[in-house]
Amino acid sequence: MTSAPPTSDTMRILILGGTGEASTLSRSLAGRADLSVMLSLAGRTSSPKPEPVPTRSGGFGGVEGLASYLRAEAITHLIDATHPFAATISGHAERAAASAEVQLLAIRRPAWSREPGDVWIEVDRMEEAVAALGAKPRRVFLTVGRQEAGVFAAAPQHAYLARTVEPLGGILPVPDLTALEARGPFDIASEVALMCASGTEVLVSKNAGGAATYGKIAAARSLGIPVVMVRRPGKPDVPSVPDAAAALRWLDRGAHAGPATLRAV
Incomplete structure (x- = not known):
């Protein structure tokens, strides 16, 4: 979908989305006459939730493709x-933002922190999460998303309950697999009930942060279930804020706040 032609006083914003923060920011910006907003989704979800701003789906073709899009659409502000x-x-x-001379802000929600009662086994890579399950068969609640679930085929001795937004299909070919399709948020009570009903012995999770899927972490804590927690990958050191509200304030200030005034998380 092509945005309206730019005017000299219109802030033209591209939001790289796929998160609750992107949706919240989109809703806050929708309908404003002083802005032109485009939300970009990666296209990995077949039925994304409808958004109140123009939306595009699919990749850009790498750095040069994104930079070319920014120039062609006269984007002034890029929100990651x-x-x-x-x-x-x-x-x-x-x-791409540096190449196209576009202002960039990242929304980086804080990671979850270990709390008293948590039993976490922290790893840096998904392959290490597989190894952390050990050789002895266990009942594993797998919540790492469809894209990376296939790595656990290397440990077929475990019984897996794999929860994903999209259908799992044949990506995890193991003898004992229960595939569950569901989209958060998930509350603590329902997560406790699910773990008890499935006999979960260990939870595998990415450290995604945020409230939408924290219920599983709190439920594991309450049940004394260990969590294999995959740490976040490194990201570029760019101006960042923790949530959509702070991103909105950045835009309303004219987006001229320097990195020192922004909270890097």
């Missing part, structure tokens, strides 16, 4: 509101 584990697109955003 992608998932904490979407390191590739965040890297592309940094380089």
